[in-house]
Amino acid sequence: MIEHFNPLEGKFLQVLDKGGHVYKILEPKLSTNDLKKIYETMVLTRMADDKALKLQRSGRMGTFAQVLGQEAQVAVGLAMKKEDWFFPSFRELGILLVRGSPLEKFYLTFMGCEEGNRTPKDINNFPVCVPVGSQTVHAVGAAMAAKIKRDKVVTVVAFGDGGTSEGDFHEAMNFAGVFKAPCVFFCQNNQWAISTPRSIQTAAKTIAQKAIAYGFQGIQIDGNDPLAIYVATKEAVEHARQGKGPTLIESLTYRIGPHTTADDPTLYRTEKEVKYWQERDPIKRFKIYLQKKGLWTKKYEDNLIKKCTKQIEDAVAKAEKIAAATKPEDMFRYMYEKMTPVLQEQLEYLHESLGEKEA
Ligand SMILES: Cc1ncc(C[n+]2csc(CCOP(=O)(O)OP(=O)(O)O)c2C)c(N)n1
Ligand SMILES: [Mg+2]
CATH class of the missing domain: 1.10.1200 (Non-ribosomal Peptide Synthetase Peptidyl Carrier Protein; Chain A)
Structure with missing residues (x-):
């Protein structure tokens, strides 16, 4: 499928449009459990993100980077196997959660506690990585190690549009292409790198097309569409597992909130632009999709909100207890x-x- 979406020809993959209509021919066969897992983790991510913002504003957490608007990312986790390894940057709470990282670890990281970086042994997620783009090199290294050991393990690395201007990104892409590293590059192109717009990040028309220069496949997808993310990542991960080499996925999304709690985006972008993307909200469209399948009801939503509220309260309590004892x-x-x-x-x-x- 990816081969039919050549970014140089302006092709772009969308499965679920902004109104919640699905393109049947592209629709993945996901179980009810998986569909609900996508929705529930997106909702949990949004609520946990909002809680983090409140904690920061009330002096209980340090500088924090919101996920708001980019929750469709959770589908990356669904497309991976448990034994695969995930390398995040700092805006991937959704993928970390869906792959089993405890929420309190994420909170601890932004409370400045090293304990946040200690992932439970059976969960193959690397810790949050703030030095922009550096995790791409770690992910390719881990993929090469798996290849040498003949482990059928794939690594997936997430980074932003800004990350693609770092030398590390280009070194990682080149090495992965030459040695067919079983690695998937997942670029969350949210249009901005702090106040630098995508238009001056690169002269290339798309980020996805950079894969072609490095000798492997790339695809641009709707990053607010969990089904497009699932379809593209699933294929890319299996392609890598079969020894066919890496893939670059450019996931076109938008950061609705500020870069971090230390930023004021009203200084460099318009309200109109934000509104355009709010209309393309990933949770809104997935809810309509589930509703049409008879999987979403008001009662289901109410229960979900209750469950998430409790999970978040517990995570905050655990994190604050550990943070208080941190030296x-x-x-x-x-x-x-x-x-x-x-x-x-x-x-x-x-x-x-x-x-x-x-x-
Ligand atoms: C190597 C490095 N340079 C600069 C910074 C400061 N910095 C933090 S985030 C950021 C922009 C990142 O933009 P992008 O990669 O698009 O990710 P986004 O924040 O949009 O998710 C910068 C320049 C950093 N953390 N690391
Ligand atoms: Mg960005």
Whole structure:
């Protein structure tokens, strides 16, 4: 299917349009459970995201990057196997949740606690990665390791449109193409990298077409359509698993909120643009789709909201308890197995300054 959507010919994959109508010929055969899992995780992501914003605004969390508008990403997780590895940037709460990462870990990360970076052993998700684009190299490295070990494992890496301007991205793409690394590059093109618009990020017409220069397939898809994300990622992941090489998916979406809680987007973009994308909301269209299948009712929604509220409250309570017991020294402790002399020196400096403060 991906081969029929050549980005150089201006092809773009959409399965579910903004009004919730499905293109039958492209519709994936997902079980009721999986369809509900997509919807429920999108709703949980939006609510958990909103809670994080409130925690930040009331001084209970540090700078935070909202997912708002990009929740269709959860379908990436559905298209992967449990044993596959996921490498996020910092705007992938939905994919992390659907793949089983506990919500409190995500909250802890943005509360500045190293504990947030410790993923449970049986969950193959890497921690949140803030240095833009650097996770692409980690994902290709892990994919190469799997290939050498003959593990039928695929890695999926998420990054933004801004990430595609980093050297790391190009090194990762080149290496993956040459060595047919079993890796899927999932670019969340949300149109902005802080205040830099997509139009001045690259002179290329699409991001997807960059794959062609590196010798593998690329596809541009509707990133607010969970079904398009599922179809493209599923095919890309299986393509990689069969040893046929990587895929670049450009998922066209929009960041409805600010870049982070430290940003004011009204300074560089119009309300009209935001409204255009709000009309293409992923949750709204998926709800209509489920309703038509007889899977969405008011009672189902009410129960879901109740369940999510409880899950979020529990996660906040757990995170705040761990955060209260966290020591600033932790930031030096987990970088290397054995602390380097430079970190040791910095730790001693920290102790000294804490001592001075206490005195
Ligand atoms: C290597 C590096 N350079 C700069 C930054 C500061 N920074 C944080 S996010 C960001 C923009 C990222 O934009 P994009 O990749 O499109 O992701 P989005 O935030 O839109 O999800 C920048 C420049 C950083 N974190 N890392
Ligand atoms: Mg972006």
